[in-house]
Amino acid sequence: AQKITQTQPGMFVQEKEAVTLDCTYDTSDQSYGLFWYKQPSSGEMIFLIYQGSYDEQNATEGRYSLNFQKARKSANLVISASQLGDSAMYFCAMREGSGYSTLTFGKGTMLLVSP
């Protein structure tokens, strides 16, 4: 089974509107972390936001917020007030357990922001 599922291959949004990118995950660990990364056409992965499994509040970082629903195992990224520069691939990733652990990524969602 896929550990990280991103069901939206592509999303379109108009500038200044909000958009939600979906992510569901599968783990039996109690301790885990969820990450969202942005990958523009230049190729570099840019960290956006982190949510720990024990965090009681949804994470927020500027225009990014994470809608964490633990029982449903979902960690959707919400981008408010989209900007043209937000056009990129977005990847959801999970780190299982504590201490060292690699990241497992989803297949990504391509977001296109139009004027």
Next chain:
Amino acid sequence: GAGVSQSPRYKVAKRGQDVALRCDPISGHVSLFWYQQALGQGPEFLTYFQNEAQLDKSGLPSDRFFAERPEGSVSTLKIQRTQQEDSAVYLCASSLPPGRNRDEQYFGPGTRLTVT
């Protein structure tokens, strides 16, 4: 700059050639990861170093892939006898010591390898 750097940015190799990809992590970052990203996919884990020790190489797809980090800083990913299926972007990431809750990984720009 202070970020993760990788070289070369682009590499074209003929099938059967050996290639070496270099990663310079952020200074002081103990952990170093290599990922392989095929076209249209998310990155997939290859190997992990803590300082000079290679603690996990479970993601290396074959014994043609070899990675080292001899002094605990710069790392090299070597692919011997390249095959067409090795064509991908190879990403390097570094982070502070494990055990931190957030353990954010900082990625380099990647090396795009094309095997012809």
